[in-house]
Amino acid sequence: MEITQNNRLVQVDSPLGGDVLLLQSMEGSEELGRLFHYELDLTSEDRAITFDQLLGKPMGLTLELYDGGKRYFHGIVCSCRQLTGHGQFAGYRVSLRPWFWLLTRTSDCRIFQNKTVPDIIKQVFRDLGFSDFEDSLSGSYREWEYCVQYRETSFDFVSRLMEQEGIYYYFRHDKSRHVLVLADAYGAHSTAADYESVPFYPPDRQMRERDHFYDWQLAREVQPGSLALNDYDFLRPRASLEVRSSVPRTHTNADYPLYDYPGEYVQSNDGDHYARTRIEAIHSQFERVQLRGRARGIGCGHVFTLTGYDRADQNREYLVVAARYQIRQDAYESGQSDVAEQFVSELDCMDANQAFRPLPLTPMPIVRGPQTAVVVGPSGEEIWTDQYGRVKVHFHWDRHDQSNENSSCWIRVSQAWAGKNWGSVQLPRIGQEVIVSFLEGDPDRPIITGRVYNAEQTVPYGLPANATQSGVKSRSSKGGSPANFNEIRMEDKKGAEQLFIHAEKNQDIEVENDETHWVGHDRRKTIDNDETVHVKHDRTETVDNNETITIGVDRTEKVGNNETISIGVNRTEKVGSDEKITIGANRTENVGSNETITIGADRTEKVGANEKISIASNRTEDVGGNETIGISGNRNETVQGNEGIEISGNQSTQIGQNESRDVAQNRTTNIKQNDSLDVGKHFSLTAGDSISLTTGDASITMKKDGTIMISGKNITIDGSGAIKIKASKNVVVKGQKILQN
Numbered sequence: 001m002e003i004t005q006n007n008r009l010v011q012v013d014s015p016l017g018g019d020v021l022l023l024q025s026m027e028g029s030e031e032l033g034r035l036f037h038y039e040l041d042l043t044s045e046d047r048a049i050t051f052d053q054l055l056g057k058p059m060g061l062t063l064e065l066y067d068g069g070k071r072y073f074h075g076i077v078c079s080c081r082q083l084t085g086h087g088q089f090a091g092y093r094v095s096l097r098p099w100f101w102l103l104t105r106t107s108d109c110r111i112f113q114n115k116t117v118p119d120i121i122k123q124v125f126r127d128l129g130f131s132d133f134e135d136s137l138s139g140s141y142r143e144w145e146y147c148v149q150y151r152e153t154s155f156d157f158v159s160r161l162m163e164q165e166g167i168y169y170y171f172r173h174d175k176s177r178h179v180l181v182l183a184d185a186y187g188a189h190s191t192a193a194d195y196e197s198v199p200f201y202p203p204d205r206q207m208r209e210r211d212h213f214y215d216w217q218l219a220r221e222v223q224p225g226s227l228a229l230n231d232y233d234f235l236r237p238r239a240s241l242e243v244r245s246s247v248p249r250t251h252t253n254a255d256y257p258l259y260d261y262p263g264e265y266v267q268s269n270d271g272d273h274y275a276r277t278r279i280e281a282i283h284s285q286f287e288r289v290q291l292r293g294r295a296r297g298i299g300c301g302h303v304f305t306l307t308g309y310d311r312a313d314q315n316r317e318y319l320v321v322a323a324r325y326q327i328r329q330d331a332y333e334s335g336q337s338d339v340a341e342q343f344v345s346e347l348d349c350m351d352a353n354q355a356f357r358p359l360p361l362t363p364m365p366i367v368r369g370p371q372t373a374v375v376v377g378p379s380g381e382e383i384w385t386d387q388y389g390r391v392k393v394h395f396h397w398d399r400h401d402q403s404n405e406n407s408s409c410w411i412r413v414s415q416a417w418a419g420k421n422w423g424s425v426q427l428p429r430i431g432q433e434v435i436v437s438f439l440e441g442d443p444d445r446p447i448i449t450g451r452v453y454n455a456e457q458t459v460p461y462g463l464p465a466n467a468t469q470s471g472v473k474s475r476s477s478k479g480g481s482p483a484n485f486n487e488i489r490m491e492d493k494k495g496a497e498q499l500f501i502h503a504e505k506n507q508d509i510e511v512e513n514d515e516t517h518w519v520g521h522d523r524r525k526t527i528d529n530d531e532t533v534h535v536k537h538d539r540t541e542t543v544d545n546n547e548t549i550t551i552g553v554d555r556t557e558k559v560g561n562n563e564t565i566s567i568g569v570n571r572t573e574k575v576g577s578d579e580k581i582t583i584g585a586n587r588t589e590n591v592g593s594n595e596t597i598t599i600g601a602d603r604t605e606k607v608g609a610n611e612k613i614s615i616a617s618n619r620t621e622d623v624g625g626n627e628t629i630g631i632s633g634n635r636n637e638t639v640q641g642n643e644g645i646e647i648s649g650n651q652s653t654q655i656g657q658n659e660s661r662d663v664a665q666n667r668t669t670n671i672k673q674n675d676s677l678d679v680g681k682h683f684s685l686t687a688g689d690s691i692s693l694t695t696g697d698a699s700i701t702m703k704k705d706g707t708i709m710i711s712g713k714n715i716t717i718d719g720s721g722a723i724k725i726k727a728s729k730n731v732v733v734k735g736q737k738i739l740q741n
Contacts, residue, residue, distance in 0.1 A: 003045065003332045009343065010327055012042065013060040015051060020044055021092065023061065024329055028073065031322040031348075032183075033159075033358035038073055038096040038325075041345035043332055047569045051080040059096055060175060063343070065296050065328070066211055066399035067194055074178040075103065081155065089332065098171055099130055100180055103155035107695075109397040110149040111408060115709065116141040117165045118182065121158050127199045128154065133180040133200040134172075136188035141165055142270045146409035150365045150397075150443035160362035164264070168358045170301030186352060189319060191304055192297045200291075213293030216309060223247075225255035227264030227279040229271050234388075234412065236266075247283045258286040260280075281357035288351045289318060296343050299323050304350050323357060366441035367380065371395065372452060378405045382477045384430055386410050391428050391448070393436065397446030411436070413448040415621035429477070430455055461489075468493040476504055540683035 005011045005022045014021045021042045028038035040061070041091035054077045061073040075096030083091030087461040098274040106128065112120050118137055125133055149157040162168060162182075172179045181188060182336070195211070226246035233239060248254070259278075265271045291306070298304055300323045306315050324346040350356065373393035377384025385391055395405040413434075417423035428434050428451060435450035453459050460473040469491050476484035484504055491498040501507075669675075677683075685691065693700040698712035717723060725731060 009064055009329055011062045012040075013062065014054070015059065016046075016049065020046060021094075022332055022365045023327070024091075024331075025325040026061065026073075026325065028327075029323070029326040030170070032170055032300060032356060033162065035098055035101050035181045036075070036096075036171060036300070038075055040094045040096065042092040042094055043085070043089045044092060045089060047085065049082075049090070049092065054094065056078050058177070059094065060173075062175065063296055065194075069193065069297065071192075071297050071299075072173040072175050074176070078102075093377050096670045098178055098180065099132060100155065103128065103158065104153050107151065107153045108149050108157075109151060109395070110400055111145040111395075111398060112144065112149075113406070113409060114143055114145060115147070116143050117147075117161045117167065120144070121146060121182070122160060124149075124154055124158055125270075132177050133182065134183050137167065138185045138187050139166070142265075142267070142273075146444055148443040150367065154634065156362050156365075160360070160364060163281075163358050163360040163362055164274070164277075166280070166357045168356065169211065170555050172301070173299075183301070184329075185355070186303075186319075187303055189303045189352075192299070192302045193303065195295065195297045195304055197305040197307050198293075198295050198298065200306060201308065202291075209297040209299065211293070213290035213291040213295060214307070215290075216314070217290040218314070219290070221285060222251070222253060223249075223282050223286050224258045224279070225249065227258040227260070227275050227282070227551070229265075229275045229278075230259075230261045230273065231265055232264045233266040240267055241266070241271055243268055244691070245274045245275035245279045247279055248284075249286070262442075264442075264444070278360065280355045282323070283361070284350060284354070284356050287354075288321075289314070291344075291347045291511050293345065293347060294343055295345055295347070298345070300640060317352040319356060320346035320349055322349050365443060367438040367443050368441065370435050370437045370449065372433050373408075373436050374403070374408045375428045375430050375432045375434055376403050376405065382430055383427060385427050389413055389415075389425060389427055393446075393448075395436075401532075408446070411446050411448055414450070417647060429475075460487075471500070508512075649717045 002019065003022060004019050008023070010023045010026065012021050012023050021044050023040060024043050025041045026038055028036065030036040052366065061074065063071040063073065065071055073096070074203075076099055077094055078097045078101060079095040080091040083093060085091040112123070118135065118141055122135070125131070147161070167182060167184050169180050169182055171307055172181055183189065183721075186276060199210070199212045200216060201212045201214055220508055225248065228242060231241040233241060240262070247253075257630075263271050263272055263274055271546050295304075298320060300320050301489040302320050303317055304320070305317045309315050326342075326344045328342050373395045375384075375391050376394045377392060382406060387626070388410070390412050392408045393406055393411060394401060394407045413428060415424050415426065428448065433452050433454050434448045435452060437449045438448045439445040439447060460471075461469045468558065469489060471489035472489060473487040473489065475482075477485075485498065486504050487498040487502040489498075489502075491500070514730070687702075688704065690701060690703040692702075699709070701707075701709040701711075703709075
């Protein structure tokens, strides 16, 4: 005779079909914000059921209620065990858990950005293929800029987020499925059909057919009176973010405070929510009422009103926060001792007017040490940052991102120095590997603390050959090649020490006060184009030995006021082509010894006003070709000693007006050939003592006493007109013969 579960208190709906597995007993537990667990002891005539027929598959129980209704328990078979059995029956023990439990069997490392916690929860569920959930949330939740699932199961990740935000869940069971209900307030709960109120009957009364409770216990426990949280926002470093929430109680020692940091918020209103949520979670444990009885239709998450208890203040509406069940059924085989069918439930309840929140029991994953990551950004960019110098990275563990500007949140970068508009700045660039630490080990709070090289991003100096070199070498951006960089390099090799500075384009140095350079040996400076030096005050340049200045083309030197050049010994100035010197006012040139000026071609000297040349000793002026001197006004030339002028060719002197010469002593003019004097008008020749004109044997001498002597071989006086001879005394004419006409 085949066994059947018809007319039994509880019937099993398994993947194997009807009457294959029959329930003998069940022990189960449910709790708000926690997974339910039903452990079933089953019996079957089939001793060869394979576990693959059950594991991971849905299974349900149907519980008959007193009024003819039905209540369902539904779950996923998460474990199976075959027992020894009895007689012709095999025994099986099966554990049922919700589909949410399957999230304990999967883990990930994943980043969520700009989402609320409810949105994150639902995305996790959907990404894993689950849709049996219902959003009954009434609160509003902040958008998380950055939220990381890190080396934790998806169950732990979702659970800790719900605990932090004050969200919890319970399950609504149907015949073929169970639905996870997200809740955060009284409005997410309802009464079970026909169980709006449940009476209390003392255990000494005769057993009633209707559902009731027969045992009542009230418990209270001292809890902290308030909770304060604090945090820090680098965008508002001086802002006080401390928040506080309290739940007043009237008993003694009810006001002890809790304080925690960090509160994981940057807005005070979010902090208020977290503080209130945590103190409400703590005070959800303050008072509990435990009811035991046979209320078959009530489970975790239901609300109901207790009636009939002898303390009137306890006859109120309750929320079931936890439930435990025991179900027993009669044996299916003759010869086994019968056990009366029974259902016993034990409910932990709290006042329905008080908010329930889950305790934060799920630990936050801790990043045990620094990690490395790669800086990322949009395609085509080389540097990607914001106004605070933050960058984005791709973590090696993140298998979901696209290694672009959406890979992470903006991450702050530690610098060697950071002050108010002063400090050091070296922004990590796209492709560089950086060291990432986490504040308090929190994966949601990364901070970049260093940079490292790798096989692709190699050091700028070949190692180990250049192990003595250190420095900083950058890369021009955008589009810079290895040939485009700025660099400060130090070479510490003994005997070859060097400090090398390279500017890819401009180098600007600003010194607010003094600058001192000391060069122990030679100094070389090469400028491929122009150089401009602007000294706003004095400049002193001292060369202890020789100085050579070579100018390939032109040189212009402008002195706004006086210029003094002092040369201790010799000076040689060589001008390959033209030289032009313009002096706006006076010029004094003092040569302590000799000065030699050699001009290969022409020289033009123009003096706008007076020129005075004073030569203490001799002056020799040698003109290889012609010399032309044009003087618009007067010219005075004073020679204290002798003056010699030697002209190899011709000399021409042209004077626009008068010429005056004053010779203090003797004057000698030696003309080797002809001399011609042409006077346009009068010619006057005056001598203090005498005037002598001599050519060969002929001479004319005039003395200051009036004596005139004409001496020569033949003397001819030929007048084209009259010749008059007049004397105040005698006229003496002597000759060998005197002829007249």
